[in-house]
Amino acid sequence: MSDNIRVERDGLIGIITINRPEKLNSMTPEMASSLVEAVTAFNTDDTIRCVILTGAGQKSFSAGSDIGVLDEYDTPWNFRNRPDYCDAIRGLLKPSIAAVNGYAFGGGLETAMACDIRIAADTASFAAPEIKLGWIGGGGMAVNLAHAVGPSNAALMIMTGDPIDAQQAERWGLISRIVPQASLLAEAKKIANSIAARAPIAAETAKLNLRAAWDKSIADAITYERDLQTICFATEDANEGRAAFKQKRPPVFKRR
Known part of the structure; x- marks a missing residue:
């Protein structure tokens, strides 16, 4: 398990923290493999009834893939078949909550959308900036964003790459609620405990x-x-x- 993926248990709740704040919680293949390990452990643990995913620090939930690592893929085919952290989160059998504490950009936005419920700090922002670098998202960006905010708003985000703030995200339906940064994890736990009390x-x-x-x-x-x-x-x-x-x-x- 990578040190950059922190896994905790709080009663009936599992908490996964992307723990690389010095790099805006950007993801590496090693971290993606650790996410798979965490998901596998929670899926087979009957004492865990809901999972929260968040980022370390106050600045970023996740900025997506670490762009500095992408050049290490020697062929486009190997890039295509890399370990995918969004797939890992989609593999959760338990209900999941994204507590978005800051930037949710690129793969970070896709990761948040892989969760069932999304809440955000009032300082959070969301973007699909891949087009600014010459490519598009590949972790479910288009389908999940179109379902979440509608085709026109999804096109606006994907084709410009420009960010939206938490207030716009709430108006468009990308997130369920906005809470103060200091209260974010407590609010996520409140929702998770409510779900955990159900069958x-x-x-x-x-x-x-x-x-x-x-x-x-x-x-x-x-x-x-x-x-x-x-x-x-x-x-x-x-x-x-x-x-x-x-x-x-x-x-x-x-x-x-």
């Missing part, structure tokens, strides 16, 4: 359902949702939820 299988299934809704027709999406609902309904946690409702007590979910 874990249902929360993980809801994540699958939301992502599948992007790819399917309306009719197929409804059928898929109904199938997932049936699976959840058959769990012990669903039985517990109904029993707790009848007995007027808080449910005790066990991820079974």
Whole structure:
């Protein structure tokens, strides 16, 4: 595990911190491999019910790939098949929250969009600046940004490369809320604890359902949702939820 990826546990919450503030939390292949390790560990840990992703320091969430490392790829094909940190975050089975503490540029924006929920400090900013360097994003930039802010706003960001501030990001729907920098992690933990209190299988299934809704027709999406609902309904946690409702007590979910 790279020292530049810090992994912590806080009760039912897992926290992954991109820990390279001196380089604006830019990512290297080694860090991407460490993210895969962290995701694998959290995915197989039944005591973790929600994961927060954030950056170290107050200046940057992540500035994306370390451009100084990109010339180390000897062929475009090897560049194409490099370890991808956005894929690592998309591999999380547990619900995820991006706590964006500063710049979310390039791959950093893609990383934030790979999370299910995004909140940001009032000093955060967001950009797809790759076009200024002669290329475009490759970690899901276009599809995720178009879904998040709409095709025209996505085109504006991708084709100019210019940043937007947190207030604009909230207006466009890229983030759910803005909080003061000092309160960011506490607010992320508050949301995570709320999710962690819900039935874990249902929360993980809801994540699958939301992502599948992007790819399917309306009719197929409804059928898929109904199938997932049936699976959840058959769990012990669903039985517990109904029993707790009848007995007027808080449910005790066990991820079974």
